[in-house]
C-alpha cells in the first residue's frame with residue numbers, strides 16, 4: 001500500500017488535513033486508511049483506522065516514570081519504533097489502497113528523533129511520499145516563509161523520500177496573499193523581490209542568503225494551496241500524489 005506521511009509544524013493542520021483528505025478520498029470511491037501516529041493526541045477530527053495510542057499511552061508513561069508531558073512525549077516517540085510491527089500488521093489487515101499517516105503534533109518528535117525515519121522505512125516497501133504543510137497564516141511574510149523552507153529542507157534531509165508541499169489553511173488569508181505565497185514557491189525571483197521590499201537589515205540579509213542556499217540545493221517547493229475547511233485544492237493534491245505513488249493511476253484498480 002502506498003503511504004503518505006503528513007508532516008508540518010505544530011498546529012499547521014496535519015490532523016484536519018488527514019480528516020478532510022480521507023473523507024474526500026472516500027467520496028471519490030477510494031479505499032483509504034487513516035493512521036494516527038500521534039501518541040499525545042487527545043481528540044482527533046477523524047476516527048483513525050489504526051491508532052498508535054493503542055500501543056503507547058502517554059499518561060501511563062508520565063505516571064510510571066515520573067515524567068512531565070514533554071518528557072513523556074519524547075519517550076513515547078521513541079517507543080513507537082518498537083511497535084512498528086504491530087502497526088504494520090494493523091495497516092495490512094485493513095488492506096486499503098492508500099494510507100494517510102498523521103504524525104505527532106510537534107514535528108521534531110517524529111522528524112528529529114531516530115524513530116521517525118525508522119518508521120518511514122519500515123512501514124512499507126511500497127512507494128511513499130512526505131506531505132509537508134506550510135501554514136498559510138504563518139507564511140504570509142517572507143521571513144517566516146523562508147524559515148519554513150528551511151524546515152522543509154531539513155525534513156527532506158531526514159527522510160530522503162519524495163516530498164510534496166502544501167500551503168494549508170488558505171481559507172484564513174485573503175486570496176491575494178495566497179497568490180503571493182504560491183508565487184514565491186514557483187519563482188525564486190518573486191521571493192527575492194519580496195525579501196528586498198519587505199525586510200530590512202539583518203533580516204533581509206539572513207533571509208536572502210538562506211533562500212539562496214536552499215535554491216542551490218536544487219529542492220523544489222512548489223506549493224499546492226489547500227483548505228481542510230473548504231476542501232479547496234484537494235483534487236490537485238490527489239493528482240500530485242497519484243503521480244508520485246502510482247505513476248498517475250488511481251490507487252484503486
Ligand SMILES: Nc1nc2c(ncn2[C@@H]2O[C@H](COP(=O)(O)OP(=O)(O)O)[C@@H](O)[C@H]2O)c(=O)[nH]1
Pocket residue numbers: 008009010011012013014015016017105168169170171172226227228229230
Ligand atoms: N480555518 C481553517 N482552520 C484549520 C485548517 N486546518 C486546520 N485548522 C485548524 O488549525 C488548528 C490546528 O489544526 P490541527 O489539524 O490540529 O494541526 P496539527 O497540530 O498539525 O495536527 C485546529 O484548530 C484546526 O481546526 C484549515 O484548512 N482552515
Ligand SMILES: [Mg+2]
Pocket residue numbers: 014015016038041102103104105
Ligand atoms: Mg495533530
